[in-house]
Amino acid sequence: MSRILVVEDEEHLASGLRFNLEAEGYQVEVEETGEAALDRLTAPAPDFDLVILDVMLPGKDGFTVMSELRQAGQFIPTLMLTARGHPDDVLQGFAAGADDYLAKPFELAILIARIRGLLRRREWLRASLDRAATPEPDAFTFGDKSVHFDLLELRVRDQVFPLTLMEGNVLRYLIQHEDRPVSRKAMLEEVWGLHEDTDTRAIDNFIVRLRRYIEQDPTRPRHLLTVRGVGYRFVASPAKDSA
């Protein structure tokens, strides 16, 4: 599980980021100042895979934090949150050593896509440093569709849909339990690592999204079936007349 450090002083935005990133399966920690973030990230062996760094911070601003991190030899992937309409911010961010940026306000889906991109590049880098073992492709094919868990892609004929980490995990869980009903509670516990009281509507939203990719007619699903009062059931090869 990837760990993300969010450096953001606006409590509302920081907690929103934490909530949404945790829903995607990331572990999230928040620091409110650049100084605190620098302390954590320049400590021996900081345990983070990625940093989301706001520009506007009390004390040291994001640019200063970014360049001090790089000067300290800390090259952890970092995405900066800049102010919309300030291309200078973007250039200054890259000059300071940022890997990517996003202008505020941003779409959550875009942020998650950027995060995945950065983490994937990090994995590629690791893989290129360690070519000794070539892993088996991690994929599942049903009908004219295939899920590539390693690439986080769903291919339907010649179309490719990128999956978020959590969409991939939900699909994997359903596929592992092919033809058997799985409860929302079990999915929350096994996929998200969450317990009981969590709102299970989050799962329904994932299923709605996945159906849009997988089902020819998402209102009449044939693969991702609703099991009334329980949850969902994945069927790889639906009978011809079951539509």
Ligand code: CA
């Ligand atoms: Ca801020």
